[in-house]
Amino acid sequence: MTEPETTHAARIVAQFTRWAEPFADLPVHAEAESMAQTLAACAITPGMSVLDVACGPGIVACALAQAGAQVTGIDVTPAMLAQGRQRAERMGVAVTYHCADGQNLPFEESCFERVVTRYSFHHLLQPAKVLAEMVRVCRPGGLVIVIDATPAPECQHAYDKAETLRDPSHTSALTVPQMLALGRQAGLEPVQTTQYHLESCLCDQVAPEDWQALHALFTQDIASGQNRLGMGAWLAEDGIRFYFPISIMVWRKPTLGAVQSVA
Template sequence: MTVTHDEKVVREFSKQAAGFADPALNVAFTRHLDRLVRFMDPELDLEDVVLEVAAGTGLVSRAIARRVRHVTALDLTPAMLTEGKRAADHAGLMNVTFAHGDAVALPYLDRSYTLVVTRFSLHQVADPGAVVREMVRVCRPGAALIIADLSRPDGLHGDLDRIERLRDPSHGTALTETQVADLVTSAGAEVKRAERFDYARPLDPWLRFSHTPADVAAQIRRDLEDELAGGPATGMRPSMDDGVLHFTHSYLFQQAIAG
């Protein structure tokens, strides 16, 4: 039986849901959350009605909840929403709603939100253009649109998507900054500013977080070690730090204004 991409996403992120609360495993999500909130800061307002698309456990929603009127955290994976709701209740956040839904068919009327954000989703979905179009559709005129995602640097050697899919079969395609900007512009919004940065991550926690099978994890490790020894580029830019194998991710924060 053929498995759809959405089914892959739900399967993989159901396995990963509990790990989102573990900072030892969920390094990228937790380490750079404050940085994203600072990037969003000029757009946050106490009157904002916010939608977080493909929200996972609603990390962004929960981080900004006390600074806005209301946040809806929408995701395709029920297990992720359950983890997020539990954490929001524990924190006493009363203005966050968790909703099950598909990012390519948002169950909301046009021009419903004053700020729409998605984090680490475009590289995961089958049709990132459809997600961006839906995000712009539900923005009120002049609303801020925030995209934070894994990014492919221009001129990168090696097929990083191959390694990403080995580790997590629901991975789609890492886009360049220009490709993301083109999607936003085509959807009718205007890119205003961007921030980009690299982060070297230890390999083992990344693999444990996704519950990558041992044989596949060993293959990924071999590929990165081969590159360090002069073999083919993987696109993961491996390095050794105190005997620990690392790889490098590039991240993009981009802010646009809906028309």
């Protein structure tokens, strides 16, 4: 049975209210190389209008604002938005924040030249619906950028099992073919698909009550030598380390002329 939207939304808010401050402070979320790739994918110029969907504590939003964009961020978790406002103040940048759901963006059509979301799609029950909203508010000729974990198809089930243990608001991490299919269904033109590994330490990414089960799962995966989780886990001096398999998907919204010619 499909979980009701309201129940899942409440789970997301509860999870990220709990983790708002530590999430904002985790170095992995502002890691320099992945942030550089995020900014490059957005390809902004000074003054460009950008929407960050599911912006969390404003890590991407503030980096985009620092690069000269006019940035709006939306998220469903007030505690995350509070962290975002604090980050913007510390960095001396202007970001406009709204508490809103990605499935119903509170903006008119074609408002933004760039619409981006990072590390959010694996939390969504209906990613296609959110992507459709992102497309709606993007200007023709503008870019839609989705950055998220994309496990290999043969690892998807095991990856989701591990991530749900770590984060109960996780739904499913889409594979690259699934992501590309979403873009086609939304009428987007593919521009770029790139991948990178985002390294993390297990002890930074799990609540104490979930530690035993998750540690056992990762330990078993390391011992098997088969990387069934698709996270390349290994035992390091500071404990179990692993990587998130991240993809950057960049699409262009067709111009009006291109849309008419297709019709």
